[in-house]
Amino acid sequence: MIGFILRRLGTMALTMLCLTLVVFFLINLEPNLKKLAISQTEMRTTADQLENWLQRNGYRQNFFVRYGQWLGVWPKQPNIDPATGQSVPRFVFCNEASEPTFSGILQGDFGCSTKFKNTVASKLFPALGATGILMFWVMVTMVPIALLIGILAGMREGTRMDRTLSVASIATTATPEYVSGIIFTVIFASWLGWLNGSAASATSTGITFYNFTLPVMTMAVYGIGYIARMTRASMVEVMTQQYIRTARLKGLSFSSVVIKHALRNALIAPFTVIMLQFPWLLTGVVIVETMFRYQGFGYTLVEAAGNNDIDLLLGCSLISVLIVLMTQLISDVGYAYLNPRIRVQ
Numbered sequence: 001m002i003g004f005i006l007r008r009l010g011t012m013a014l015t016m017l018c019l020t021l022v023v024f025f026l027i028n029l030e031p032n033l034k035k036l037a038i039s040q041t042e043m044r045t046t047a048d049q050l051e052n053w054l055q056r057n058g059y060r061q062n063f064f065v066r067y068g069q070w071l072g073v074w075p076k077q078p079n080i081d082p083a084t085g086q087s088v089p090r091f092v093f094c095n096e097a098s099e100p101t102f103s104g105i106l107q108g109d110f111g112c113s114t115k116f117k118n119t120v121a122s123k124l125f126p127a128l129g130a131t132g133i134l135m136f137w138v139m140v141t142m143v144p145i146a147l148l149i150g151i152l153a154g155m156r157e158g159t160r161m162d163r164t165l166s167v168a169s170i171a172t173t174a175t176p177e178y179v180s181g182i183i184f185t186v187i188f189a190s191w192l193g194w195l196n197g198s199a200a201s202a203t204s205t206g207i208t209f210y211n212f213t214l215p216v217m218t219m220a221v222y223g224i225g226y227i228a229r230m231t232r233a234s235m236v237e238v239m240t241q242q243y244i245r246t247a248r249l250k251g252l253s254f255s256s257v258v259i260k261h262a263l264r265n266a267l268i269a270p271f272t273v274i275m276l277q278f279p280w281l282l283t284g285v286v287i288v289e290t291m292f293r294y295q296g297f298g299y300t301l302v303e304a305a306g307n308n309d310i311d312l313l314l315g316c317s318l319i320s321v322l323i324v325l326m327t328q329l330i331s332d333v334g335y336a337y338l339n340p341r342i343r344v345q
Contacts, residue, residue, distance in 0.1 A: 005333065012325045016318070023317045024067050027310055033059050036308040040114055070111065070314065072104020093117045105318065111311025115303060120315045123300060128319060131289070131296035134215060135281050142220040143227065143274055150231020150270065155258055157236050166232065173225035177287050181218040188214065215288045222284070223277055227270060234269040238262045275331035279324040 036059075037050040045053075054060050058069075058077060068074030077100055094112035103109040110120035153165040172180075238244065239262055247257045285298035293299070297316070304312035 005329070008329050008332070012329065015325060016321050019321050020314070020318060021067060024070065024314060025063070027313050027317075028059075028063070028066070032308055032310070036114065036310060039308060068104075070104050070311075072102055072106035072109065074104075075100040075102050076104075094119050110315040110318075113304075113309050113312045115307040115309040115312065120311050123312065124297075124315045124319065127295065127300040128297050130294070131285055131298065134212065134219075134285065134289075134294065134296055135278070137216045138219045138223070138281060139274075139277070141216060142223045142277075145220075146224040146227035147231055147267070147270065149224065149228040151235055151258075151263065151266070153228070154232040154235025154239065154266065157239070162232075165228070169225035169228040169232075171225070172221050173229065175222065177218050177222055177284055178291060180221055181214065181288060181291050184214050184217055212292075212294065215285075215292045215294055218288050218292075219281065219284050223280070227273055227277070230273045231266065231270045235262065235266040238266040241265075271334055272331050275327050275334065278327040282320055282323060 033054055034050065037053045038045065041050065041053055051060075058066070061069075061077075065074055069076045108121070110124060112118075113120050113123050116123050149165050149169060153162045153169075156162060175183075244257060244262055247260075248254075252260075282297070285294075285296060286301055287298070288294070289296045289298035290302050297319070300312070301316045303309070304316060
């Protein structure tokens with residue numbers, strides 16, 4: 001197992017290197033660099049002045065040199081002040097070094113955010129922590145309810161309860177987050193009047209019913225249906241196995257058979273599905289956090305993309321790739337432990 005994990009970690013490192021190279025290339029296309037130069041200078045700046053800004057800040061260096069500088073395997077070169085001829089940092093508001101130095105993601109330096117006028121780490125990690133809190137409560141709400149619905153539906157296939165729960169699960173899965181988010185807002189704002197001005201103050205950094213509870217409900221409802229359907233299918237398959245029939249013939253009660261024999265085996269497949277919800281949550285928070293103005297990872301990603309914040313976009317992409325690969329690794333290892341028929345050779 002240790003050898004398997006080490007091989008997977010090596011594959012993850014290579015995958016991250018390839019994906020970050022592709023993302024770095026796409027983000028640094030010429031139109032994006034032009035928009036960045038325009039946003040950091042006056043709108044009436046001439047084309048020559050924009051080009052001078054890009055050259056002065058190192059954006060016209062060789063592509064692989066810039067990628068190596070972002071990784072931290074190639075020294076970053078400071079700017080040269082044309083008036084004095086002395087070395088000056090690229091962005092003063094990030095306290096960058098005024099001399100050549102190795103400073104990249106391998107050294108913990110994610111770059112400088114041109115939108116928020118601060119280091120990427122000071123903006124990215126607090127936003128990631130806020131999204132982590134949101135995702136935690138989504139999982140705490142979503143997983144138990146989904147497993148309960150799936151188990152109840154799969155215990156007695158074809159009954160009225162099974163059909164009712166299955167229809168409800170399909171309906172929630174078929175409803176996108178932005179639709180359910182609007183529905184919840186209408187229900188709690190117009191009908192029940194529970195917001196009490198929370199929507200107006202949602203731009204603040206504090207947690208309110210509008211920018212936290214409603215996002216949790218919106219994301220949980222969508223995921224509940226998907227996990228419940230997978231759990232039901234797994235439960236139905238387990239309930240038809242020979243060892244379940246043998247247990248019933250021995251005189252065990254139906255509840256005892258479900259809890260002691262069927263439940264553990266039925267949860268093997270949903271475990272993988274639950275772990276794969278984390279990458280889905282990363283894409284879901286982009287829509288939900290923007291809709292409810294929750295200051296998290298998704299909201300930060302949208303702000304970075306809308307303002308051509310190259311270093312912040314690269315940091316968000318790196319974190320996204322890392323989370324997806326780590327959840328896949330945990331899913332594979334956990335599946336091997338839960339299913340005794342799986343052996344890692």
